[in-house]
Amino acid sequence: MSSERVLCRADETLYTAAFVANGLHDDIRAYLPCLAVNISLGGQTIAGVLINDIRPKRDCWLTIYSTSERWATRRVMRYVFGIVFKMIEAERCSVFVSADNNKSLNMCLRLGFKQEGLLRQFRDDGKDCIALGMLKSECKWV
Numbered sequence: 001m002s003s004e005r006v007l008c009r010a011d012e013t014l015y016t017a018a019f020v021a022n023g024l025h026d027d028i029r030a031y032l033p034c035l036a037v038n039i040s041l042g043g044q045t046i047a048g049v050l051i052n053d054i055r056p057k058r059d060c061w062l063t064i065y066s067t068s069e070r071w072a073t074r075r076v077m078r079y080v081f082g083i084v085f086k087m088i089e090a091e092r093c094s095v096f097v098s099a100d101n102n103k104s105l106n107m108c109l110r111l112g113f114k115q116e117g118l119l120r121q122f123r124d125d126g127k128d129c130i131a132l133g134m135l136k137s138e139c140k141w142v
Contacts, residue, residue: 010031013034013035015038015048016037016064017031017034017048017050018050019046020036020050020063023065023067026061030039031063034050036048036050037050037051039066041071042069046068047072048065049052049063050062050063050064051083051088051093052091054088056088057091057093058091059094060084060088060090060093061095062093062094072111078141078142080141081093081141082141085136086142088136090136091136093125094132094134095113095114096122096124096131097130097132098127098128099130099131100128105130105132108132109132112138113132115130115131119131
């Protein structure tokens with residue numbers, strides 16, 4: 001195991017938004033404006049978390065893209081959900097996951113998200129999408 005630390009910081013919004021959008025084969029404009037958390041290891045970005053569609057004191061959406069499983073440390077989770085539930089003071093946050101993306105779905109469920117619905121033929125390619133949400137009262141990270 002490497003002794004390098006996973007670093008996260010809430011800056012470099014356009015760089016991180018472009019990293020996420022490119023990784024998801026999407027247009028960056030779909031995510032702006034946003035707050036961005038850049039997660040790096042050894043000086044290389046390994047993940048980005050975009051917090052967008054923010055309604056302060058109500059809710060927001062998370063968009064996550066990673067190239068490594070090593071991004072999801074307890075420290076990073078406390079940092080991200082601290083922004084969501086302490087800084088933004090949201091009562092809930094939501095994510096969409098493609099229904100055939102079992103790895104991401106399982107990760108979101110392990111983080112504490114609950115499945116809330118199925119959006120049939122939601123994606124541009126006609127694939128189904130699962131909506132997941134987490135209430136502030138359910139978050140184990142803050």
